[in-house]
Amino acid sequence: MTEMLTWLEGTTIATFVRESSSLLAYTTVLSLHAMGLAIVVGINTAISLRLLGFAPGIPVAPLIKLFPLMYLGFTINAISGVGLFMARANEMIGNSMFIAKIVFVLLGVVSIELLRTNVFSHGVVLESGSLPPRTKLFATLSIVCWALAIISGRLTSYPYFVASLLGL
Amino acid sequence: MEVLSDLLTKTNLVVFVNDNDWVWPACEMLHFVGMSLLIGTVGLVDLRILGVGKGLPIARLEKLIPWGVAGFAMNAVTGFMFVAGNPVGGPIEYLMNMSLQIKMLLVLIAGINLLAFYLTPIARGVESVEPSGDAARGAKIVAAVSLVTWFGVIFFGRLIMYNDTLLYALGL
Numbered sequence: 094m095t096e097m098l099t100w101l102e103g104t105t106i107a108t109f110v111r112e113s114s115s116l117l118a119y120t121t122v123l124s125l126h127a128m129g130l131a132i133v134v135g136i137n138t139a140i141s142l143r144l145l146g147f148a149p150g151i152p153v154a155p156l157i158k159l160f161p162l163m164y165l166g167f168t169i170n171a172i173s174g175v176g177l178f179m180a181r182a183n184e185m186i187g188n189s190m191f192i193a194k195i196v197f198v199l200l201g202v203v204s205i206e207l208l209r210t211n212v213f214s215h216g217v218v219l220e221s222g223s224l225p226p227r228t229k230l231f232a233t234l235s236i237v238c239w240a241l242a243i244i245s246g247r248l249t250s251y252p253y254f255v256a257s258l259l260g261l
Numbered sequence: 262m263e264v265l266s267d268l269l270t271k272t273n274l275v276v277f278v279n280d281n282d283w284v285w286p287a288c289e290m291l292h293f294v295g296m297s298l299l300i301g302t303v304g305l306v307d308l309r310i311l312g313v314g315k316g317l318p319i320a321r322l323e324k325l326i327p328w329g330v331a332g333f334a335m336n337a338v339t340g341f342m343f344v345a346g347n348p349v350g351g352p353i354e355y356l357m358n359m360s361l362q363i364k365m366l367l368v369l370i371a372g373i374n375l376l377a378f379y380l381t382p383i384a385r386g387v388e389s390v391e392p393s394g395d396a397a398r399g400a401k402i403v404a405a406v407s408l409v410t411w412f413g414v415i416f417f418g419r420l421i422m423y424n425d426t427l428l429y430a431l432g433l
Contacts, residue, residue: 118426119426120426124416127293127419131296131297131299134297135300135304135305138297138328139302139325148324150318151318151321152316152321154316156317158315158317162314246293247289250286251286254286
């Protein structure tokens with residue numbers, strides 16, 4: 094495992110991201126990661142807020158058109174995230190908050206798909222102006238997953254704080 | 262800048278940040294949540310004006326904007342915290358940071374752009390667009406400027422910690 098991670102860190106891409114003094118290296122990859130986050134979490138929050146009953150004038154059915162946008166943000170972050178991970182593979186794999194973040198991101202994606210299958214696939218119900226059962230549950234779940242992804246993601250930068258918080 | 266820095270130092274927020282480990286990470290989390298709220302609402306309206314997500318009436322989407330304003334307020338407060346409470350080098354370190362200066366300039370431009378949207382007939386024109394209709398060219402320009410400036414704010418915001426890279430790229 095360690096060997097593979099060390100190999101990853103030694104690849105041209107990882108070395109460029111980590112060590113190049115170019116503006117396009119670490120800083121731009123990091124910025125893209127923040128932009129992708131804003132797109133995924135922002136759009137997801139907007140959709141979920143509507144499903145929870147805020148801004149009730151917004152028709153629900155056409156919100157499905159925003160799903161590709163969420164996946165665009167997700168793709169930006171998957172690619173930039175792989176780059177950031179490769180640059181510090183050994184360090185990240187030992188970071189408990191990084192593992193937690195990956196879990197919450199995956200749960201976040203599952204929550205988006207749950208919205209698709211449990212809410213947006215019921216076109217007839219949505220056209221009639223009502224919402225399928227448990228819509229609010231799925232919307233809440235999605236907001237919570239992505240909020241936890243942000244919280245654990247930010248905490249990856251504070252391993253000492255996390256250790257003292259957990260009493261380690 | 263030094264007068265402003267002295268003023269910010271008087272808030273004693275540096276002491277507060279230094280005495281409480283949780284303050285800085287907590288502010289960062291809120292700063293990212295606020296950013297997402299702003300992009301997810303204001304950015305969404307901008308995208309719809311530009312023609313993404315037809316079927317969604319623009320005037321109705323605008324009802325989400327108060328959430329974006331709340332996100333902006335969160336970020337103004339936490340951002341103030343970062344500058345006034347900076348434990349490494351104090352407020353002056355950030356005030357003299359070129360990335361932060363550019364970021365603030367972009368926030369200002371985004372604000373003026375928003376005023377241009379609401380104080381001219383552009384906003385009312387947009388609100389009468391059909392759910393699947395096209396917005397006027399003027400509205401599209403305002404929306405594009407809004408998206409570019411807010412994503413620029415994110416870019417230069419992330420650059421604050423890596424300001425040397427910017428200076429190096431600019432040959433400074």
